[in-house]
Amino acid sequence: YDLFQTWLDKVAVFLDSLRMEDGTRIPVIFRPWHEHTGSWFWWGRKLCSSQEYIALWKMTVDYMRNRELDNLILAYSPNYGGLDREVYMERYPGDDYVDLLGLDAYGDGQEFLDVLRNELSVVAQLGKEHHKPIALTECGMGGLGNPLWFTQTLLKASEGLPVTYALVWRNAPDYLMPMHIFAPYPGHASEQDFIAFYQDSRTLFLND
Template identity: 50%
Template structure:
C-alpha cells in the first residue's frame, strides 16, 4: 500500500479496523507518531464545551490526531460518563473527529459489578471471577458489554458507515488499583475476561481495533504475562506516566519501548504509548526533555496524553499546555518536530518494514 500525504494526519481510509491498522503501521514506518489527548474537545483548564476549541489548538493551531474518550458509567445507562461528558456529545465529537480523518480510542472504567463501587474499588478480590461464566455477576456484565457494543456500533458517518475505534479494555492490569488488576485475579482469569469481552463486542458487530496496555515492562516475559492471545489483540499498548519529573520516566519509557519494538517485529502488530503525561507539566522542557527523549529512536504509532480537567473541578489535573502554561514554548517545538503528527499533518508514503 502507498499512503500518500493528505490534508489530514490519518489519510483517506480508516473505514474499517484493517485500514486503521494500516494507518498505524504507515506512521511507524515513516518514523512518525500520531499525537493524541484524552477528552480534548470537551473541556480545557479554563473552559468547557466550546465548539472547535481545545487547549492544544489554542497553543499550536492544530488539534490532536487521536481523540481519547472513556465509556465509564455507560453501563449504568447514565447520560454522562464518569467525568461528566454527555454521551451524545461524545458521539457527535467522535463523528466529527473521524470526519477530519482522525483516529479514536476508547477506554472503559466500568463500575465494580460485584460491590457497586467505582473501577478503583478493590475491596473484593473475586470480581473478575464473578463476571466470568458461572459467576454471580456474569449475566449483568454481559448486558454491560452489549451496552458498550451498542454505543460503538452507533458511531456512524453521515453516509451511514460504521466508524472503527481503537478499544482499550482492562488497562494497567499489571498494577492493582482496578478491580481487574494483577492482585485481584489470576492470569488465566484475566485472559478469559479479555477474550470474553472482545468476542462479545465483535459478535455484536462492534468495529474495534483492540489495544493491550500494561504498565511499564522491562522484559518480554513481563509484558506478555497476561497476554490473551494474538487473535484477541491488535495493538501493543503501554501506559507510562511521569510521576516526579525524574530520569526514571525517560529510562523506563525507553526500556519498555525496546521490549515492545522487539515484540512488534515478532508479531507484526504496531505499538503505541496508549497513556502518558506529566500532571501539571511543571518542567518547561518536558516535551523535548522527557517525552521525546524517552521515545528516542523507537517508532510507536501514536502517543496519547491524558486530559486537561477544568481547574474549578480538579485543579492542576492537566497533561497538555494552554497559552501561558510553563511548557507552551517547548510544546510548539514538539508540534514542529518531524516525528509528530497532528490532525492537519500529511502522512508520508508508507515504507516497508
C-alpha cells in the same frame, strides 16, 4: 454475570453508534482492562489470575465481535514499571485478540526516561515479533511541572522507536481536580515546548 453482560451491551450500542454521515462505522481504538500489571483496578495483577484476565479479555472481544463491531482496534496496554518480556506477555490473550501493543506511563526525570526507553524497546521488539504496531496508550506528567516535558521527555523516550501514537491524558476542570493538566493551553508554561514538539520532523499531527 448477567449484570456484566448488560454493561457490555451498553458499550456495544455506543460503539455501534459511532458512524460517518453515510453510515460507515468510525474506527475506534478499544482498550479494555488497561494497566493490568498494576493492582488499582479489580482486573489487576494481584486481584485476578492470568487465566481469569485472559478469559475476561476474550469474552469481551468475542462479545463485541458477535455484535459485528468490525471497527474496533484492540489495544493491549500494561502499565509502565518493572516490565520485561515475561511480565508484558504474562496476560497476553493472543495475536487473534490484539491489534496494537501499548504501554501506559506517567512521570518525568532521568530515571523515568531511562526505564521508559528500556520498556518501550521491549514493546517495540515484541511488536516486531508479533507484527503489531506499538503506542504509548497513556502518558503524561500531571500538572506539567516540567515546561520542557514534551521535547525532553516524551520525544526522547520514543526517539528511534516505532511508536505510532502517544495519548496524553485529560485536562480536568480546576473545581474538580486542580492542576490535573496533561496538555498545555495558550499561556501555559509548556506552550512553546509543545509547539517545538509539534514542529519537530519526527512528529505527525492530524493536519500532517
